Amino acid sequence: MSIALVILAAGKGTRMNSDLPKVLHPIGQAPMLAHAMQAGAVLEPDRTIVVAGHGAEAVTRAVAEIDETAQVVLQTEQLGTAHAVDQARDALAGFEGDVVVLYGDTPFLQPQTLERMIDARQKAALVILGFEAADPARYGRLVMDGDRLERIVEFKDASEEELKISFCNSGLMACDAETLFDLIAKVGNDNASEEYYLTDVVELARNSGLAVTAVACDEAETLGINSRVDLARADVVFQDRARAELLELGVTLMAPETVYLSLDTIIGRDTVIEPNVVFGPGVTVESGANIRAFSHLEGCHVSRGAVVGPYARLRPGTELAENTRIGNFVEIKNAEIAEGAKVNHLSYVGDASVGTETNIGAGTITCNYDGVMKHRTEIGARAFIGSNTCLVAPVKVGNEAMTATGTVVTKDVEDGALAVARARQDNKQGYARKLFSILRAKKQKQNRG
DSSP: OOEEEEEEEOOOOGGGOSSSOGGGSEETTEEHHHHHHHHHGGGOOSEEEEEEBTBHHHHHHHHHHHOTTOEEEEOSSOOOHHHHHHTTTTTTTTOOSEEEEEETTOTTOOHHHHHHHHHHTTTOSEEEEEEEOSSOTTOOEEEEETTEEEEEEOGGGOOTTGGGOOEEEEEEEEEEHHHHHHHHTTOOOOSTTOOOOTTHHHHHHHHTTOOEEEEEEOGGGGOOOOSHHHHHHHHHHHHHHHHHHHHHTTOEESSGGGOBOOTTOEEOTTOEEOSSOEEOSSOEEOTTOEEOTTOEEOSEEEOTTOEEOSSOEEOTTEEEOTTOEEEETOEEEEEEEOTTOEEEESOEEEEEEEOTTOEEOTTOEEEOBOSSOBOOEEEOTTOEEOTTOEEESSEEEOTTOEEOTTOEEOSOBOTTOEEOOSOOOOOOTTHHHHHHHHHHHHHHHHHHO
């Protein structure tokens, strides 16, 4: 059976008090829309349609970054959820298969839940996802008769008896495409909000003699995001789940609650993560590495046996080979550090390549930016870069070459050569005492004034 996802992402999210569309607010440093799309991807959909409205241009750009095969359609007027799904009608014209309706602000749906919805479609024309609510509050109620779903009643339209029902609507559903759009065409807006409710398709389906059922999931999966408070809570939920998954996979988190992860963070087993480490987007750490305390990683790849930190920063484009060492207060950006190389202290290596078993001394800087253009530094294998060396790119340092402490390298250094570029030291006898005397006299004069 072919499957199409229709993901509703048109809401403004007024309570977010933001110019950013609600579905683009981040959880685990990825838009909540990315979480919803990732959840739906388990079904291996043939088509993914995202319905955008508020901030459609920004949503469209985000969708392209998440899944370049997904299509965005516009809901220019927000007239209700049925109206939103109906905007996908033309995009799915001629599609033969099931449509699964998801929400861009419901990021915690589990793959097995979606799979159970699809399984339930074997016995029912329309499947709704519900949950037992600890506090039903303003959720729509699912009115059941055994396994049959009779109707969904919105909070505003529910009777006192219906408000006692705790089995609530998540908003998600699965249905054959042709049937779904036929039902939507019959939805009216005779309700308290004068909107076209997608939930009305349940009663319409029942009146047409179609079988309708509901699948239950854990309430936590249906957590929606409507405010900054909700967003913060959702990020806590995501972090807890992501940390638990890493622990289950054999990663050591010395202080789990202090480690911050991204949606796409990948860490291999037997890696040790010390306290207060932040993983930004795009990080892969292979097995057996050690990420030490207070380090920040983003857009980088760390190979087996590498040690990073403490207090290190790996920026996008960083590639660390096996058994490399990146030490305290070191920043690496868009650079390849080859096997066994060390950058241990107070250094910046950017737009560079560092060869096998090379040692970069403390305070070394690759001067990669001339104010307009970026330039590259290439350092060979088994080289030794002395402390406080400035490498003015573009420049090359050869294999087994050295630079003297305090050297400013402005031209290539051949294999095996020693580069020295600093002024000769001249000690002026007695001059320090004379200078101190002059300075103290000047200070006393200023104090009297």
